Amino acid sequence: MKVPKLIWKNMLRHKLRAFLTVLGIAIAVAAFCVLRTVVTVWYAGVEASAVNRLITRQAVSFIFPLPYAYRDQIARVNGVQAVSFANWFGGTYIDKSNFFARMAVEPETFFDLYPEFLVSRQELEAFKRERNACIVGEDLVKRFGFKIGDVVPIDGDIYPGKWDFVIRGIYHPKEAATDPTNMLFHWNYLDERLREQVPQRAGYVGWYIVRVGTNTNTAEISQAIDNLFANSRAETKTETERQFSQNFMAAFNSVITAMNVMSFVIIGIIMLVLGNTMIMSTRERTREFAVMKTLGFSGTHLVGLICGESLMIAALGGGLGLAITFPLISFFQVAMPKGFFPVFFIEPITIILASVAALSVGIAAALFPVHRTLRAKIVEGLRFVG
Amino acid sequence: MADTNAQLIQLKDVTKSYRRDALEIPVLSNLSLSVPEGEFLALMGPSGSGKTTLLNLIAGIDRPNTGQVVVGGVDIALLGESPLAKWRARHIGFIFQFYNLLPVLTAYENVELPLVLTSLSKKEKRAHVEAALTLVGLGDRMRHYPKQLSGGQEQRVAIARAIVADPTILLADEPTGDLDKVSASEVMILLERLNREFKKTIVIVTHDPRAAEKAHKVMHLEKGDLSI
Numbered sequence: 001m002k003v004p005k006l007i008w009k010n011m012l013r014h015k016l017r018a019f020l021t022v023l024g025i026a027i028a029v030a031a032f033c034v035l036r037t038v039v040t041v042w043y044a045g046v047e048a049s050a051v052n053r054l055i056t057r058q059a060v061s062f063i064f065p066l067p068y069a070y071r072d073q074i075a076r077v078n079g080v081q082a083v084s085f086a087n088w089f090g091g092t093y094i095d096k097s098n099f100f101a102r103m104a105v106e107p108e109t110f111f112d113l114y115p116e117f118l119v120s121r122q123e124l125e126a127f128k129r130e131r132n133a134c135i136v137g138e139d140l141v142k143r144f145g146f147k148i149g150d151v152v153p154i155d156g157d158i159y160p161g162k163w164d165f166v167i168r169g170i171y172h173p174k175e176a177a178t179d180p181t182n183m184l185f186h187w188n189y190l191d192e193r194l195r196e197q198v199p200q201r202a203g204y205v206g207w208y209i210v211r212v213g214t215n216t217n218t219a220e221i222s223q224a225i226d227n228l229f230a231n232s233r234a235e236t237k238t239e240t241e242r243q244f245s246q247n248f249m250a251a252f253n254s255v256i257t258a259m260n261v262m263s264f265v266i267i268g269i270i271m272l273v274l275g276n277t278m279i280m281s282t283r284e285r286t287r288e289f290a291v292m293k294t295l296g297f298s299g300t301h302l303v304g305l306i307c308g309e310s311l312m313i314a315a316l317g318g319g320l321g322l323a324i325t326f327p328l329i330s331f332f333q334v335a336m337p338k339g340f341f342p343v344f345f346i347e348p349i350t351i352i353l354a355s356v357a358a359l360s361v362g363i364a365a366a367l368f369p370v371h372r373t374l375r376a377k378i379v380e381g382l383r384f385v386g
Numbered sequence: 387m388a389d390t391n392a393q394l395i396q397l398k399d400v401t402k403s404y405r406r407d408a409l410e411i412p413v414l415s416n417l418s419l420s421v422p423e424g425e426f427l428a429l430m431g432p433s434g435s436g437k438t439t440l441l442n443l444i445a446g447i448d449r450p451n452t453g454q455v456v457v458g459g460v461d462i463a464l465l466g467e468s469p470l471a472k473w474r475a476r477h478i479g480f481i482f483q484f485y486n487l488l489p490v491l492t493a494y495e496n497v498e499l500p501l502v503l504t505s506l507s508k509k510e511k512r513a514h515v516e517a518a519l520t521l522v523g524l525g526d527r528m529r530h531y532p533k534q535l536s537g538g539q540e541q542r543v544a545i546a547r548a549i550v551a552d553p554t555i556l557l558a559d560e561p562t563g564d565l566d567k568v569s570a571s572e573v574m575i576l577l578e579r580l581n582r583e584f585k586k587t588i589v590i591v592t593h594d595p596r597a598a599e600k601a602h603k604v605m606h607l608e609k610g611d612l613s614i
Contacts, residue, residue: 001495001500009490042555291486294548295500296475298468378447382482 007308013281018313021277025317025361026324026369028270029354033325034332035263036350039256043192043249049195049241053113054218056208056225057244059235066203066234068191073228079212079221084109087187087206091154091163093144100140101179102154104187116174117182123148131192134185135169143181146170152183159190161197176345210238267357270317274365278310282369288382289373299374306373307366313360318355325354394555394587395421395444400453402439413439416453419612426581428601435607437591438559444589445478446470458554475503479548479586483560484582485540487532493519493543494528495593500509500551518546533597538569545576549586556580558590562597574600 056074058064065087075083087104090235107128111117119127119135126260127133136146146152154163165185173180187205194202212221222238227234239247249256282289288301325346333344402414413436421427443455444450447463457573458477465473487496497518501511509608519525522542534539541561548556558577562570578600580586590601598604605612 001491006502013490101608260439263614273579277406287486288488291488292499293446293471294474294478294480296471296503296551298479300468301503379442382447382486 003304003308006300007305007312008307010281010285010305011309011312017277017280018127021313022317022320023026023368025270025314025358026274028266028273029318029321029358030325030328032263032266032357033322033350033354034328035266036353037329037344037346038345039259039263040350041344042252042256044317046349049245051115051240051242052212052214053214054210054212054222054225054238055241055244056236056238057206059226059237062207062248064234065206066236068205070208070229070234070236071205074208074210076227077221077224079224080210081110082113082211084113084209085187085205085207085208086110087190087204088158089156089185089190090158091156092217093152093154098144100137100181100183102183102185104190105159107186107188110184110209111126111171113211116178117171118174118218119169119171123192126168130166130168131186131189133168133305134165134183135171136167136183137180138170138172138185139180141170159194159201163193164213165247199291203221208212209241267361270358271361271364272362274310274314274317274346275314275368278306278369279326279372280363281309282306282373286373286376286381290376290378290384293378293381302373303370306370307363310366310369311362314358314365318358321358322354393420394425394458395419395589396454396456397440397443398454398456399448400443401450402436402443402450407420412445414450416551417612419509421587421589422587423587424581424610426578426600426602427590428598428604429589429591429607430593430595430598430604431607433593435609437607439555440607441589441591443560444555445480446474447480473550475500477554479551479553479556480501481541481544481548481556481558481561483563485532485537485544485564487540487543487547489532491531492528493524493530493546495551496532496543497546500547503552514550514552515546518550518554519543521549522546523572536569537565538572541565541569543577545573545580549580549584554587556588558588560592561590562592564568570594570597576605 018343056066056070058066068085071083071085074080084106086106089102089104091102092098093100111119111124123135127135134152136152142147148167148170150167152165152167154165156163165183171180171182171184189204210225212218218240222240225238226236292302329344329346397417398417400414400417401412403410403412405411417436417440419440419507429440431437431483431495439448443450444457446455446457446465448473454461460473462470462473462573487493488499491499494515497515498511501514502512506514516525519528522540524542524544524546526537527535527539527543532543535543541564545561560571562579574597577590580587588601590597592598603614
C-alpha cells in the first residue's frame with residue numbers, strides 16, 4: 001500500500017461529504033473563472049491598445065467632435081508618424097438588439113494604424129475604391145451571415161436617415177483581444193451626406209488616432225498636440241490609447257471592483273468549505289491519528305497525510321471546476337446580449353490563477369487540522385470518543 | 387537494541403501525575419520496575435491504579451514527570467518526538483483493548499500499515515504481512531474489512547499488525563477486555579506462542595486472572611505500588 005492510496009481511502013471515508021465538498025469547490029472555481037473572465041474581457045480593449053498610438057479627443061468630452069482641419073496640424077507635430085481619424089456613427093441594423101460598433105473612418109490610413117485588423121489587399125483596395133463600401137469584423141459575418149457584396153441597411157439616429165453600406169471586405173483579428181465586431185465605412189460618405197442635409201455638422205471627426213515611434217516621449221507629443229489647440233473653440237486632450245481606454249472604462253470601475261472582490265470572496269468560501277470538511281474529517285480520526293503515532297508515524301507523516309487529503313480534494317474540485325468552466329463560458333457567450341462583450345475568452349492566466357487558488361486553499365484548509373493533530377497527545381487521542 | 391542488558395526494560399523512580407483542570411492527580415510515585423528480555427509479564431490491578439500509564443511510559447507514548455524509562459539501554463524519556471516515533475516503529479508492537487484498526491483498510495492493509503514506514507520492497511512487505519496474518523490464523527481473511535470480522539478476529543489482526551515489523555517488545559493493554567471467553571483464550575494462546583517460539587518480550591495489562599495465568603510473572607499495581 002502506498003501513501004496516496006491511504007490518502008485516497010481516507011478521503012472516501014464519507015463519500016457523500018467528499019463528493020459535496022469536491023462539487024462545492026468545482027462550482028466555486030467555475031464561478032471564479034467566469035467572474036475573472038468577465039473582468040478580463042471588460043479590460044480587453046485596454047489590453048489590446050497599442051503603445052505607439054495616441055488618441056486626440058475633444059477636451060470637454062469624448063462626445064463632442066473635432067474639426068477635420070486639425071488633421072494636418074497634428075501631422076506636422078514633431079514625432080508624429082501618421083494620423084487617421086474615426087467617428088462614432090451609432091444607428092440600428094434592422095433591430096436595436098443587433099448592436100455592434102459602427103464607425104466612419106479614414107479609409108486610406110485607418111488600417112495602417114490598426115495592423116491588428118487583418119484585411120486582404122484585394123478587399124482593402126475594393127473598400128477604398130467605393131464610397132459607400134464597408135469592412136466588417138469576422139464575428140459579424142458569423143452572427144448575421146454577411147458576405148462580400150451584401151448591402152447592410154442602417155437606420156441612423158445620431159445621423160438620421162437611411163444608410164446603405166456595401167460589404168467589400170472582412171477583417172480578422174490578429175490577437176485574441178482584438179475586437180472582431182466592428183463595421184467600418186468611409187468618413188467621406190458620412191461627411192458628404194451631412195454637407196447636403198445638415199451642413200453645420202459637416203467637417204468634423206470624432207477623434208484622431210496618432211501613431212508615434214515606439215521609443216518616443218508620448219507625454220511630450222501629447223502636450224505638443226494639445227498646445228496647438230489651446231484656447232481654441234475645440235481644445236483637445238491627447239493621451240495614449242491605453243489611458244484613453246482606461247478613462248473610458250472608469251465609468252464601470254465600481255462594477256469591475258465588485259466583481260474582483262466577489263471572485264476573491266469565492267476563494268474565501270472555498271477555503272471555508274474545505275476547511276470545515278478537513279476539520280470534521282480529522283476530528284473524527286483523532287483516535288486513529290493517535291494509533292498511527294503509536295505505530296511510529298511521525299508528525300511529518302501525519303502532516304503529509306492531512307495535507308495530501310486536503311490537496312487531493314482541492315485538486316479534484318479545481319480540476320472539475322476548470323472542466324466545467326469552458327462549457328459555462330460558451331453558454332455565457334450564447335446567452336449574453338450580442339455585442340455586449342466584443343470578445344469573450346478565458347485567458348491562460350485565469351486558469352493558472354484558479355489552479356493556484358484551489359491548491360493554495362488545499363494547503364490553507366489543512367493548516368488548522370494539522371496544528372491540532374500535531375499538538376494532540378497520543379494518550380489523549382487514544383481516549384478520544386468521536 | 388543498543389544494549390543487550392539482561393534487563394530489557396528498566397523504570398527507575400518514575401513519577402507520573404495528570405492534571406485535570408486545577409487538580410494534580412498523582413498516578414505513579416517513585417515506581418521502579420525491571421523486565422528481563424524474553425519475559426512475559428502481566429500487570430494487574432484495579433481501575434485507576436496506573437497500569438495503562440505504566441504501559442504507555444514503556445511504549446514511549448507518554449513521558450514521566452521524573453525518573454528514567456530505559457528500554458534496551460536507551461532512556462526514551464530523553465528522546466525528541468521524531469526520534470521517539472522512529473524508536474517506537476522499530477521496537478514496540480502495541481495491542482489495544484479495542485483493536486483500533488483503521489476501518490477503511492482491509493485486514494491486509496491494516497497489518498501492512500507499520501511497514502509503510504520501512505524501506506522494504508513491495509514483495510518483502512507482502513511476505514511479512516502474509517506471514518503475520520497466517521501466524522494469527524487469518525490467512526484467509528486478508529481482504530476483509532474490520533466490520534466484516536468478529537471481535538476476536540479483529541484483535542488477531544491487531545496482533546498481526548503489532549508483530550509485522552518484528553518489534554523487540556509487545557505491549558498489550560487489556561487485549562482480552564472486549565472479547566468473549568473463547569476469543570480471549572485464543573488471543574492469550576497466541577501471545578504465549580509469540581513469547582515462547584519467537585522470544586518476544588511481552589507486557590500485558592489485564593483485569594482477567596485467566597489471561598494473567600498465561601504470563602510467566604504477574605505483578606499487582608495498587609495505589610502506585612508494585613508487588614508480586
